[in-house]
Amino acid sequence: MHNTVFEKLQNDDPDIRKTKILEALESEDLNVSFNDALENEMVLNMGPQHPATHGVLRLLVSLDGETIRKVVPDLGFLHRGYEKLAEATTYHEFIPHTDRLDYLQPIANNVAYTMAVEKLIHIEVPERGKYIRTICSELGRIQSHLIAYGTMVMDIGALTPFLWAMREREKILDIYDILTGVRFTTSYTRIGGVAQDIPDTAIAAIKKFIDEFPKYLQEMRDIIERNKIFIVRTEGIGYISKEDLIDLGITGPILRAAGVSRDLRKDDPYLIYDKLDFDIPVFNDSDCLSRYYVRIEEMIQSTRILHQCLDKMPKGLYNSNNPKKVLPKKERVYTKMEELIHDFMLINFGVNPPIGESYSAVESSKGELGFYIKSNGSGYPFRLKIHSPSFCNLQSMPIMMKDCMISDTVPIIGSVDPVMGEADK
Amino acid sequence: MNQKRLELIKSKLADFEIELSDINGTPAIITNPANIIIICSILKTDLDISFEMLLDVMGVDNFQKEKRFEVVCSLYSLKYKDRIFIKVPLDSKNPEMPSLTAVWKGANWFERETFDMFGIKFTGHPDLRRIYMPEEYEHFPLRKDFPLLGIPDSIYLPKK
Numbered sequence: 001m002h003n004t005v006f007e008k009l010q011n012d013d014p015d016i017r018k019t020k021i022l023e024a025l026e027s028e029d030l031n032v033s034f035n036d037a038l039e040n041e042m043v044l045n046m047g048p049q050h051p052a053t054h055g056v057l058r059l060l061v062s063l064d065g066e067t068i069r070k071v072v073p074d075l076g077f078l079h080r081g082y083e084k085l086a087e088a089t090t091y092h093e094f095i096p097h098t099d100r101l102d103y104l105q106p107i108a109n110n111v112a113y114t115m116a117v118e119k120l121i122h123i124e125v126p127e128r129g130k131y132i133r134t135i136c137s138e139l140g141r142i143q144s145h146l147i148a149y150g151t152m153v154m155d156i157g158a159l160t161p162f163l164w165a166m167r168e169r170e171k172i173l174d175i176y177d178i179l180t181g182v183r184f185t186t187s188y189t190r191i192g193g194v195a196q197d198i199p200d201t202a203i204a205a206i207k208k209f210i211d212e213f214p215k216y217l218q219e220m221r222d223i224i225e226r227n228k229i230f231i232v233r234t235e236g237i238g239y240i241s242k243e244d245l246i247d248l249g250i251t252g253p254i255l256r257a258a259g260v261s262r263d264l265r266k267d268d269p270y271l272i273y274d275k276l277d278f279d280i281p282v283f284n285d286s287d288c289l290s291r292y293y294v295r296i297e298e299m300i301q302s303t304r305i306l307h308q309c310l311d312k313m314p315k316g317l318y319n320s321n322n323p324k325k326v327l328p329k330k331e332r333v334y335t336k337m338e339e340l341i342h343d344f345m346l347i348n349f350g351v352n353p354p355i356g357e358s359y360s361a362v363e364s365s366k367g368e369l370g371f372y373i374k375s376n377g378s379g380y381p382f383r384l385k386i387h388s389p390s391f392c393n394l395q396s397m398p399i400m401m402k403d404c405m406i407s408d409t410v411p412i413i414g415s416v417d418p419v420m421g422e423a424d425k
Numbered sequence: 426m427n428q429k430r431l432e433l434i435k436s437k438l439a440d441f442e443i444e445l446s447d448i449n450g451t452p453a454i455i456t457n458p459a460n461i462i463i464i465c466s467i468l469k470t471d472l473d474i475s476f477e478m479l480l481d482v483m484g485v486d487n488f489q490k491e492k493r494f495e496v497v498c499s500l501y502s503l504k505y506k507d508r509i510f511i512k513v514p515l516d517s518k519n520p521e522m523p524s525l526t527a528v529w530k531g532a533n534w535f536e537r538e539t540f541d542m543f544g545i546k547f548t549g550h551p552d553l554r555r556i557y558m559p560e561e562y563e564h565f566p567l568r569k570d571f572p573l574l575g576i577p578d579s580i581y582l583p584k585k
Contacts (some may be wrong), residue, residue: 024554081566083567088573119449188430245479247529251480260503268507356448357448357449359448359510383485387483392531395533424557
């Protein structure tokens with residue numbers, strides 16, 4: 001069976017070797033001839049190894065002079081087959097893999113995944129656990145938006161704000177170091193709760209961070225928002241209509257920048273978001289600049305949420321009391337027979353949810369992050385589908401880039417803020 | 426979703442062969458591929474129902490003799506802030522269903538992904554290419570009969 005492919009490719013017939021992606025780019029009015037390249041429309045390949053494409057995104061751009069006629073994104077350079085891998089790992093074993101999906105906010109992905117599993121096996125997390133998870137999600141949101149801000153302005157040409165954003169992000173990573181034991185791939189949550197309680201040192205570090213952060217954020221805004229180069233390169237660039245966005249199924253800051261106030265934290269509250277007081281920033285212009293503003297305003301709202309969480313956080317259990325499903329504490333495993341048995345069963349056979357399906361979604365920093373899990377009663381997911389916001393958001397790029405200049409691709413990619421680890425799964 | 430709204434949806438779709446089910450509390454409509462386009466356009470355009478967004482098209486391989494494949498569409502209503510799922514069981518030998526790109530533009534990439542991973546054909550799709558795997562790849566990785574470690578030599582690599 002495989003020989004046919006090789007023969008086909010080795011025959012070196014240029015027509016067969018021409019991949020279908022070029023065919024998709026071609027239209028009736030596109031006429032490439034290499035005799036007189038400047039007279040014709042030109043096909044330009046951007047990426048996958050391009051510093052402005054945020055990872056391994058490849059764009060094939062058809063140009064008329066400097067104006068973009070058509071864009072075809074090409075994905076799959078970071079495809080690791082996580083949905084297939086999930087079918088061979090237990091529910092617990094998949095938690096570290098979720099770190100590698102949206103690697104700019106690993107901790108928020110942990111929360112989203114474990115919430116989906118808990119919905120499937122009907123476990124309720126205690127109040128303190130929910131507060132800790134909300135803190136994690138919001139820290140993740142600030143962490144991710146800082147990178148979105150920093151890389152967007154860096155690609156446009158301002159290096160200093162990027163360094164400032166990285167400095168602030170570094171403080172969040174230091175908080176993770178205290179909270180979870182690692183700085184980057186956190187794997188912090190467990191089914192039924194979190195790996196360990198939030199220590200007082202971490203609470204003090206978060207308090208210090210959110211007290212100082214608005215001042216530094218204001219500095220970052222001051223240097224950028226009255227900069228003429230930044231405004232000229234983002235205002236009115238990358239416009240896409242509200243109807244198109246809804247039709248394409250796009251969520252998150254891109255949709256909120258077009259005047260649609262859709263945020264699952266308000267519309268379908270999970271964790272403790274219904275007890276908190278915060279606003280959903282909405283802008284109406286649907287261009288790169290308003291997407292930038294949405295992200296900045298969301299960071300301010302996240303600090304508000306963090307303040308309230310720290311004030312209201314109750315004492316008590318942080319893990320659900322359900323020994324058949326929730327991993328016991330390590331020190332008890334080593335000393336108590338009962339816990340040893342539960343630990344052995346959970347590690348070797350998994351949590352065994354009832355037969356059925358479940359879909360759970362959270363509002364991640366890029367949009368709706370959902371997990372559809374189908375269980376056949378065994379310890380392994382029968383099917384796990386990751387609904388990744390970056391993948392959906394990338395679909396809007398051809399519409400945004402149409403009839404823009406070639407230099408506008410850079411702020412547009414920055415404003416969409418795709419993470420290829422999540423888009424390619 | 427409240428019971429009243431569910432009854433309304435049921436009455437609007439009374440002409441078609443549908444079955445109501447649920448996915449952990451969220452309602453799901455089970456239907457056959459023949460009516461899917463009409464059902465979807467009613468769900469999208471009817472002002473009382475108004476599911477404007479198609480969030481995802483998910484493939485499932487149930488690995489059974491009859492009706493092996495299944496496509497689950499996830500719909501969201503911005504107006505009423507709730508969701509519904511549409512489940513379409515498909516043939517085992519030749520899984521095929523009409524493309525939803527006629528109703529939602531966004532179905533384009535979701536269907537390409539489902540085609541890439543399961544080999545489900547969407548008739549009427551404007552651009553049904555693979556999205557993750559190389560174009561000349563012959564297998565469908567998320568089918569249950571595809572081994573986890575992959576098939577050796579199935580990806581063409583240039584000779585040294």
